[in-house]
Amino acid sequence: MRRSCVRALLGAALATALGSCTNVNRTIYFDESRMEEALGRLLAEVRGVPAPPLPQAVAEAAVDPGKVDLRAVQMETPAIFELRERMRDRFVLLVPLYDEARIGDGRKGEVELLRSEDLDANQLAGLEDLVGKENEDRVALIRAIIGANAYSEGQSGRIRTCMARTLRALARPGWRFQTPDERWRWE
Numbered sequence: 001m002r003r004s005c006v007r008a009l010l011g012a013a014l015a016t017a018l019g020s021c022t023n024v025n026r027t028i029y030f031d032e033s034r035m036e037e038a039l040g041r042l043l044a045e046v047r048g049v050p051a052p053p054l055p056q057a058v059a060e061a062a063v064d065p066g067k068v069d070l071r072a073v074q075m076e077t078p079a080i081f082e083l084r085e086r087m088r089d090r091f092v093l094l095v096p097l098y099d100e101a102r103i104g105d106g107r108k109g110e111v112e113l114l115r116s117e118d119l120d121a122n123q124l125a126g127l128e129d130l131v132g133k134e135n136e137d138r139v140a141l142i143r144a145i146i147g148a149n150a151y152s153e154g155q156s157g158r159i160r161t162c163m164a165r166t167l168r169a170l171a172r173p174g175w176r177f178q179t180p181d182e183r184w185r186w187e
Helices: 001-025 031-045 057-063 077-097 123-151 152-170
Strands: 103-105 112-115 176-178 184-186
Touching: 001 057, 031 077, 057 103, 077 103, 077 123, 103 152, 123 152, 152 176
Parallel strands: 103 176
Antiparallel strands: 103 112, 176 184
16 A cells, blocks of 8 residues: 555656656747748738748748758737737728828837827827727737747747837838837838
8 A cells, every 4th residue: 555655656756747847848949030031921911011021041041941940930820810800900090190100110019109299189099099009919919929839928029029120121111110229210
């Protein structure tokens, strides 16, 4: 009896130890080039434009597969699909605001209000609501990407940076965007 209890305890301890080993080994490699390529396809679809050119490292990987981890970034989940659709529907309302330089894409991938001094209180509230909803969906998109790809929450800053670079690449002439050094530029 005593031996069977000891064996059961040892078995449980061994299973726990092996289970922790598999959790440690679940670290997922994060490739910024692959993330930019995946975000480029997704955001180009939202904006109804061709995807930006592949980042150099991704293009080089086609020639030298050993140079970059070729694991595709998962972007086809129900949550990401729903967010993409909402962002696509909202983008039609954002285009005139980008064209008028009222809004721009910030260095962390968020929409920022740039000019509102000539709007009345109702117009300003509507603009702030629209920008707020877009930013909420962009944050939700980052969370959905993290979940779909088993990335750690610590990768959200890197995904935001990739999103900002992708948005700069997709900017139309005259649209404002913030550079990493926090200066506002336009295409």
